Amino acid sequence: xxxxxxxxxxxGWFENWSDxxxxxxxxxxxxxxxxxxxxxxxxxxxxxxxxxxxxxSECGKTMCRFNYCPHCGARNDGEHDG
Numbered sequence: 032x033x034x035x036x037x038x039x040x041x042x043g044w045f046e047n048w049s050d051x052x053x054x055x056x057x058x059x060x061x062x063x064x065x066x067x068x069x070x071x072x073x074x075x076x077x078x079x080x081x082x083x084x085x086x087x088s089e090c091g092k093t094m095c096r097f098n099y100c101p102h103c104g105a106r107n108d109g110e111h112d113g
Contacts, residue, residue, distance in 0.1 A: 045063070046060060071104060072105060072107075072109075073089035073100065074107055074108075087100040087107065089103050089105040090105065
């Protein structure tokens, strides 16, 4: 599962570094800003043949219905990314 971090907090942490020149800090913050979000959205699909009842639309694993998938970390709030 991906680690979710607060992008703005990380950017603030690098911008406050005085040990590095402006070019290095600018480069690092640019890379951080370009990294896509790790947050995933999906939905639970009712699967009557599954003993657990539901399948995650993002990873296809079966599970009891939660707010998120414990297998892939997708927030199963009905907004499907795919």
